[in-house]
Amino acid sequence: MAKEFVKDITSMDEDFAQWYTDVVTKADLIDYSSVRGSMIIRPYGYALWENIKNELDHRIKETGHENVYMPLFIPESLLQKEKDHIEGFAPEVAWVTHGGSEELTERWCVRPTSEVLFCEHYKNIIHSYRDLPKLYNQWANVVRWEKTTRPFLRTLEFLWQEGHTCHATDEEAHDETKRMLEVYADVCENILAIPVIKGQKTEKEKFAGAKFTYTIESLMHDGKALQSGTSHHLGDGFAKAFGIQFTDQAGNLQYVQQTSWGFTTRIIGAMIMVHGDDRGLVMPPKVAPTQVMIVPIAQHKEGVLDFAYELKDRLSKSVRVEIDASDKKPGWKFNEYEMKGIPLRLEVGPKDIEKGQVILARRDTGEKIIVSMEELDEKLNQILDDIQKNIFQKASKHREERTSIASNLDHLKNNLETKPGFVKAMWCGNRECEDKVKEETGATSRCMPFEQEAVSDKCVCCGVTANQMVYWAKAY
Amino acid sequence: MAKEFVKDITSMDEDFAQWYTDVVTKADLIDYSSVRGSMIIRPYGYALWENIKNELDHRIKETGHENVYMPLFIPESLLQKEKDHIEGFAPEVAWVTHGGSEELTERWCVRPTSEVLFCEHYKNIIHSYRDLPKLYNQWANVVRWEKTTRPFLRTLEFLWQEGHTCHATDEEAHDETKRMLEVYADVCENILAIPVIKGQKTEKEKFAGAKFTYTIESLMHDGKALQSGTSHHLGDGFAKAFGIQFTDQAGNLQYVQQTSWGFTTRIIGAMIMVHGDDRGLVMPPKVAPTQVMIVPIAQHKEGVLDFAYELKDRLSKSVRVEIDASDKKPGWKFNEYEMKGIPLRLEVGPKDIEKGQVILARRDTGEKIIVSMEELDEKLNQILDDIQKNIFQKASKHREERTSIASNLDHLKNNLETKPGFVKAMWCGNRECEDKVKEETGATSRCMPFEQEAVSDKCVCCGVTANQMVYWAKAY
Ligand SMILES: [Zn+2]
């Protein structure tokens, strides 16, 4: 019976990739265009991004940062100033060679990230310790010339915020790197209901040009990991390349210590793959563009639509509520808004009006709840809170079930095959072992978690003494 | 004495262009970079843009529009689908020819505007009259390869919103075109305190591909006009080029009627040039990032800073207030925040605390007002409202003084020389006359205002009978 309604969505277990594509298109989050690898973010998808953006922007401002806007283009010579950085990004940038009919004397790339633009600006405006810290952020589009792309997860162009800060000391920069990772973790866990592992990237996986990179990693329904936000301590590498110096309180010239950190539309992909099910999307109430959808029952009967619209007006003071009063059948509407992941459906028909009640249907559990009109406002908020908590717990439980321990390579490989997910295993710190794990198992080091455990005393790969625990996983 | 404080800003009458450049850079709105023609929008400038954007976004949503996001790039073949459109934009687009090290098989331009992307999408999603109207908007960056650029006024890249809508009938599209022009006029007049003339562009000046273009035109301090927002009725030209059709209620296949409308960071340039003076910026209170700046007097004396900070906390509930407790001299601070155009300065020192009062200084009039602590919250809002009204009236008066009437070409030329501003004059409707006016006087037709007056009965250029009144002006 359920199957009948959701015939358009491939089952998750059958083909997870196809399920994902079905969901993002049929739930009207995105559309494709003739621009390869780019997506059209449709009203429902963009409203979701606006809600996520507002939550994050608020926190970015609250922690003392200011928004700015940098140019879209970067002249090739500017991009080349920091060596590791250009090496990391050159293969994947789009190059502008002509303006109108004229060929440019120097190629410009479309920003893949804006470190070098911020650095050039910082050199102009930072002179004394009084000018520090500088805590800037920008909301922007960036471009990376990816070969294979998937909506939200890997697109040629994506939307993000990138924070760029300058500090007087290494310690302050370190604190900032940590602070912003915590902000990202807060948004993931408390707003998007996505549990994350916080940790540090290995040298191999760190950002091009960084001293080190902190990351939050989350686990999708299919057992693959997704990097959900990164925060980089840049040290003074960029400062030296760009000559960003300040006079400290003692009168000495010093290089600034920098950080950068970013959070992207990719997180929408994570949200979909963490909470979704065979019926479609499941939106966390805190970011759901519509939290409650009113579906009038027997709406042709006198008084039903008036009642439903009045109810909508009343509820709109405390929740994001919509009504579908179209002439489509209730069954179609139920299916449609379940597919779109709207947390609560509110049914109201002649009998309910008579009894002074409505019926609520939870998207996460399918449970139907009869609520009296008097209690409705209070109950709605209570249930939305409960849904938010429930889907977080569900995701946490799934991650727990999909997290295993391995003490050697065979063990690791076996775990990844039988129960795809995170595998905790020790690592000696050598790049060779990291490479070999990837080669043999397809898993990459996701992070060295801040919360370490000695799950063994030997490297999972070479067997020498090791005291670093790493989360390994196949990843998006 | 005044001069001493503002020695860094060129006087407006001496060199208006230099005054403008001084203001945008010294008031920390923008900085230059090595990216020719692009600007860095600094925190103060970006906070201003965020306030403008919020006011407009709110109105766009209130009128039933939904935000979306389209790709940054447009393949050349897609741009070429509508002939007038490509002719209008081809000379000024940036071309991407390489992705990483690979040459593209087809060039992509960076969007100069997104009509063609919206059209391609609309063709996909519109099928029936039930799908109409589609009321979409996007906030985005766009690029036009300008040769000469000036911060905000004409930049290679700028930020804007672009609305794109589809309707079942010509009349509905016409109403929409008008509605959005009114929204722009509302934001200009009631939020930015910039009086505007509403009207229609001539055929020569209309948008490439439009049926007609509505515009709002404002007058700068130096008597030059600035196009402040445009709304285009696209008719079915794009619909035919892209095949956007729907089945109407009678079952017939029809082309949609479209509109597009845009409002850009350019308006910040207008705001500066309408309200600014020799001391620098004058921010309209409704968009000022900081509405009240507290400057503690004799702040080393016991209790002053504590008092000032407590005051700030209290006031921050009703106004956007900051405090400068740095060890710079009050005189420096007065000058700095006047230059930055902060509507109200609040001075508080030991004597004021004793007397239970503060001193307010208005940026627009220079007036100083003593206010008791009890009345302060109420007074602040009252004075901010008054400043908002006063600068609008001042700008209206200036425009009135700078608007004249001409009945022939010599007259028109003479008016533009002796009293630069708007000149109202009749036009026969011929392109030749419009071209000749520009050639001989440097003025362009700004618009055919909705409010017509018969200031004469003959064309200002050829002398034949004419019943169309046009606003002429030199323009940015
Ligand atoms: Zn090893």
Ligand SMILES: [Zn+2]
């Ligand atoms: Zn004429």
